[in-house]
Amino acid sequence: MIRIVCVVGARPNFVKIAPLVRHIKEAWSDTFEATLVHTGQHYDEKLSQVFFEELQIPQPDVNLGVGSGTATRQIAEIMQRFEEVLLWKKPDRVVVVGDVNSTLAAALAAEKMGIPVAHVEAGLRSFDRAMPEETNRVLTDRLSDLLFATEESAVQNLLNEGVEKDRIFWVGNLMIDALISHAQEAERSTILREMNVAAQQYALVTLHRPSNVDTPEGMGRILTILSGVEKQIRILFPIHPRTRGRMEEFGLASAIRALQNVTLCEPVGYLDFIRLMRDAKVVLTDSGGIQEETTALGIPCLTLRENTERPVTITEGTNLLTGTDPERVLAAVIDILEGRGKRGKVPTLWDGQAARRIVRVLQSRSTRREPSQEVPLSTTLPRS
Numbered sequence: 271m272i273r274i275v276c277v278v279g280a281r282p283n284f285v286k287i288a289p290l291v292r293h294i295k296e297a298w299s300d301t302f303e304a305t306l307v308h309t310g311q312h313y314d315e316k317l318s319q320v321f322f323e324e325l326q327i328p329q330p331d332v333n334l335g336v337g338s339g340t341a342t343r344q345i346a347e348i349m350q351r352f353e354e355v356l357l358w359k360k361p362d363r364v365v366v367v368g369d370v371n372s373t374l375a376a377a378l379a380a381e382k383m384g385i386p387v388a389h390v391e392a393g394l395r396s397f398d399r400a401m402p403e404e405t406n407r408v409l410t411d412r413l414s415d416l417l418f419a420t421e422e423s424a425v426q427n428l429l430n431e432g433v434e435k436d437r438i439f440w441v442g443n444l445m446i447d448a449l450i451s452h453a454q455e456a457e458r459s460t461i462l463r464e465m466n467v468a469a470q471q472y473a474l475v476t477l478h479r480p481s482n483v484d485t486p487e488g489m490g491r492i493l494t495i496l497s498g499v500e501k502q503i504r505i506l507f508p509i510h511p512r513t514r515g516r517m518e519e520f521g522l523a524s525a526i527r528a529l530q531n532v533t534l535c536e537p538v539g540y541l542d543f544i545r546l547m548r549d550a551k552v553v554l555t556d557s558g559g560i561q562e563e564t565t566a567l568g569i570p571c572l573t574l575r576e577n578t579e580r581p582v583t584i585t586e587g588t589n590l591l592t593g594t595d596p597e598r599v600l601a602a603v604i605d606i607l608e609g610r611g612k613r614g615k616v617p618t619l620w621d622g623q624a625a626r627r628i629v630r631v632l633q634s635r636s637t638r639r640e641p642s643q644e645v646p647l648s649t650t651l652p653r654s
């Protein structure tokens with residue numbers, strides 16, 4: 271058996287781990303003994319539990335229950351609690367995904383114990399160190415011995431940083447595996463009816479990056495953008511809890527709620543969100559994953575940031591970087607409404623087979639051993 275521990279902590283992680291865990295269970299259960307650890311970084315029902323249900327991810331074997339806090343606190347807490355799991359499980363390898371604090375914390379704890387780390391979604395770079403995720407990406411890649419890349423630019427970034435070629439694997443995109451395998455189910459979503467909108471008659475908005483929502487100026491610009499765009503097309507805006515908190519804090523919540531053609535709601539579940547993306551006229555976002563999903567779906571996407579770590583969505587996909595200048599964003603929306611939107615193609619290897627490729631590498635790069643004699647967890651870690 272090859273013993274691996276997979277770590278998740280936040281919404282985008284759940285989407286990425288689902289196809290991997292599923293493929294191992296369906297095709298490799300006699301080879302891998304997989305443990306799933308949830309750090310508890312996202313604990314909100316709408317950001318966590320709903321994804322386990324809809325993506326049929328097995329309940330985590332351990333929940334570290336770290337909750338919210340500053341980045342330093344979160345990373346330190348995860349490292350301490352995760353170390354106990356590693357002492358208990360003694361895995362052959364730890365698998366981390368994405369770029370959140372949980373990704374870095376788990377990789378660092380594993381590396382300190384001499385356990386090899388595989389990083390899924392390695393090599394993405396925005397080259398913007400003001401973005402908290404960028405540090406997580408760079409450091410996690412440094413700590414990992416197997417690096418799984420979603421796009422060619424990521425492979426090139428790793429090579430430029432001196433990573434040996436034989437540790438880099440261009441395997442495709444787990445998030446797109448999940449999208450492809452749930453597209454049909456999302457057809458049954460009733461979200462459009464519930465929100466009383468028709469296909470192609472709305473813009474879908476999601477925002478949660480600190481650069482957009484953590485300052486009154488940034489949030490003020492978002493308000494100006496929304497009030498310009500709502501005059502052109504109805505807006506649906508599922509609000510991330512972080513963004514909602516900032517809106518209240520900066521006294522802008524009532525102004526946003528007063529916009530007649532903007533419908534605000536809680537974050538929606540995965541299947542409803544796929545449906546909302548698929549039927550949108552345009553998506554405005556600062557999310558990493560949503561830039562990729564819209565490219566895979568062929569839906570125009572405007573990214574309200576100055577840079578992206580996912581350049582293939584620009585060079586090949588439907589994504590356009592607009593920044594947050596309200597006039598620029600409005601002009602881009604009007605272009606799309608008037609049929610001058612960008613068309614794209616689905617990037618290489620975004621074919622729903624990334625999990626297969628990753629597991630094959632994990633298998634070929636590990637040594638099998640006898641099934642584990644389970645040692646009981648000797649600590650008070652909260653088990654989920």
Ligand code: UDP
Pocket residue numbers: 281282285445476508536537538539540541543544556557558559560563
């Ligand atoms: N998502 C969702 N409901 C929402 C907003 C997003 O299910 O209300 C999904 C989206 O389809 C994608 C993931 O959450 O799979 C992206 O997460 P997020 O934007 O939080 O993270 P990022 O990709 O920016 O790291």
